[in-house]
Structure formats: C-alpha cells, structure tokens
C-alpha cells in the first residue's frame with residue numbers, strides 16, 4: 110500500500126482553534142478588533158516585550174518598519190542572503206541597497222564580525238535573522254550596531270519561544286515575528302512587531318491602518334472615532350480578528366507545540382549520528398532554548414546525488430521537503446542586477462546547494478519520523 114503523503118509542514122489545528130475562529134465568525138466582528146488586541150497582549154506576555162503591533166504579515170510589519178526608519182535611495186541595509194526573500198525585496202522596492210553578508214557555515218546565522226566588515230558610511234540598518242528556531246548571538250551583534258550608530262531590527266519569524274541566554278527572543282530591542290501558515294504559531298497569515306519603544310509602536314500602529322490617529326479599541330468605532338484624521342499617509346496592513354483568534358488560541362499551546370517539535374528533532378538527531386551523508390545544522394555555542402521551527406540538513410560532499418535529486422527521491426517516497434533558503438543573491442532578479450555582498454558569500458553558497466528541510470510539525474507521529482529516516486537511508490545508502 111502506498112503511504113499517505115507526509116508534507117514538510119502541516120499546521121496543527123485542534124478543536125479549540127476551530128472553536129476560537131467560529132466564535133469570531135458568530136460575534137458580528139471579523140476584522141481587526143478585540144482578538145487582535147488580545148493577541149498583542151499575549152505576545153507581550155509570552156516574549157516579554159513592552160509593546161506589540163499585529164499586522165497582516167511579517168512582511169507588512171517589515172515594510173512599515175523600513176518606512177518608519179526612512180530607508181530609501183542611497184541607504185544600505187545589511188542582511189543575510191540566506192533568508193526569506195521578503196526583506197531584500199522591500200529594501201529594493203524602497204530604493205535602498207541590500208548588502209548581503211555571509212552566515213556561519215553550520216548554524217546559518219550572521220556574525221558580528223561579518224556585519225562589521227560590511228559597514229560603510231551609507232549603512233543605516235542591520236536585519237539579522239534568528240534561524241530555524243535557534244537564536245542569534247545577540248550581544249556582540251548589538252554591540253557592533255551600537256558602536257557604528259546603526260539601527261537594528263531582528264527577524265524573529267522563526268523564533269517564537271526561542272531564548273538567548275535565558276531571555277526570550279523579542280524581549281529586547283525591535284523584532285518581527287511571523288504567524289504565516291508554516292510558522293510555530295499561525296494566524297494563517299499574520300505578523301507581529303515587538304518593541305520597547307512606545308513612540309515607534311504608536312507609529313507602526315498608525316501606519317498599519319492608513320496613517321489614521323488611533324484611540325483605544327472600541328467596538329462601535331473600530332478603535333477610532335469616525336472623525337479620525339490621517340496623521341501621515343499609511344498602509345492597509347491590519348490583521349483580521351478571524352486570523353488573530355487562531356493565533357491567540359495556538360499561542361496558549363506554544364510550550365506543547367515547541368516541545369513536540371523538539372521531540373521529533375531529537376529523533377532525527379539520534380538517527381543522523383549514524384548517517385555520514387547527512388549533516389544537520391549545529392546548535393549555536395551560546396546558551397539557548399531552541400524553538401525547532403525547521404529541521405535543516407545538508408548533504409555532505411561526495412553524497413551520491415544532488416540535493417534536488419534527493420528531494421525528488423523523497424517525493425517519490427511520498428515525503429515532502431523544503432529549502433530554507435535559496436540564497437537571495439543567486440535568484441534571477443538579484444543575479445541580473447548584480448546584487449552582491451561585501452565579499453564572496455562562501456558559506457551561503459556552500460549551503461544553498463545542499464540544504465533541505467525535513468518534515469517537522471507538531472502533529473507528526475514517531476512513526477512518521479521513522480519513515481523519513483528510513484527513506485533517507487534507502488536513498489543515500491542503497
């Protein structure tokens with residue numbers, strides 16, 4: 110009998126999530142409202158942030174952030190090429206230049222040294238990425254940004270529940286979480302900006318809804334008086350309560366969700382010790398709690414087939430894999446416009462040809478993980 114297809118990710122929706130969304134549908138209020146306000150408060154509680162502003166996506170939040178920071182022509186923004194395309198796209202759309210820096214070969218995260226070497230008089234902002242659920246080495250990175258007077262916003266899309274040296278990621282500085290469908294907690298689509306800067310939070314809140322002045326949420330007036338005026342032109346990035354209610358319900362289970370992900374990851378870790386063709390990412394060398402957003406392996410040099418052939422072979426065995434990420438500087442637009450870093454991105458290039466994300470989601474069973482491990486053995490060690 111053919112096995113059922115095992116996707117690389119499936120959102121873990123339970124009855125309480127369905128009930129939470131159904132309640133919003135029946136409430137007479139489906140767009141931004143009380144559930145979004147509750148979600149923002151719950152995110153502050155969970156990550157220890159002072160302020161949170163929910164948006165329709167992490168990309169939307171990043172757009173507002175770059176806009177608020179005044180990023181534009183002539184500015185350089187330092188970011189890894191080994192990340193999701195949204196960051197580089199927004200920098201480019203605003204007329205600024207993404208400056209790609211290399212990542213550590215084995216944890217795929219930028220280092221303070223790489224960032225410092227990329228700083229020029231035009232550098233305005235650095236956007237480091239917490240990768241796969243592991244934290245960046247924030248202390249030295251923040252020190253470099255401060256030393257050069259450069260702003261920093263952390264891409265915390267993978268890092269809900271991640272801790273760095275005992276502190277949740279998102280508790281300090283500015284960060285942007287994603288609630289997209291494959292993330293550890295999902296709103297279907299959504300994102301949350303967190304900050305300790307109350308004035309910036311207020312501006313982001315305004316920018317997410319046409320730049321209108323905002324009052325406390327009120328059911329009858331959608332949180333603002335009908336007379337509210339444009340304070341500055343803004344966007345239309347407010348998240349619907351229908352989505353916020355789903356994320357809020359899931360957030361209640363964050364510990365269980367991440368524990369389940371960690372358990373599946375530990376099964377992979379144990380198995381891959383005996384498979385030399387498979388090189389998982391290394392855990393960072395600093396104290397941390399891992400949120401296990403992704404389980405990324407690399408096929409070692411000398412493996413008998415390419416990564417793309419490997420993914421095809423997994424698919425033939427009814428197993429889905431992902432690639433996180435295809436290096437941005439090698440994608441068509443960025444290749445053709447000669448977007449480059451300050452140096453050759455050797456580790457990024459080495460990894461982009463070898464990385465593969467294996468199935469990892471909270472409803473995965475142990476026998477699903479065993480199936481993935483058996484398939485990998487049969488493909489790589491026939």
Ligand SMILES: *Cc1c(COP(=O)(O)O)cnc(C)c1O
Pocket residue numbers: 166167168169192193195238264266267286287288289298299300
């Ligand atoms: C998912 C993701 C984003 C974008 O999140 P959206 O909510 O889809 O806009 C940004 N950065 C990283 C690293 C991501 O994985």
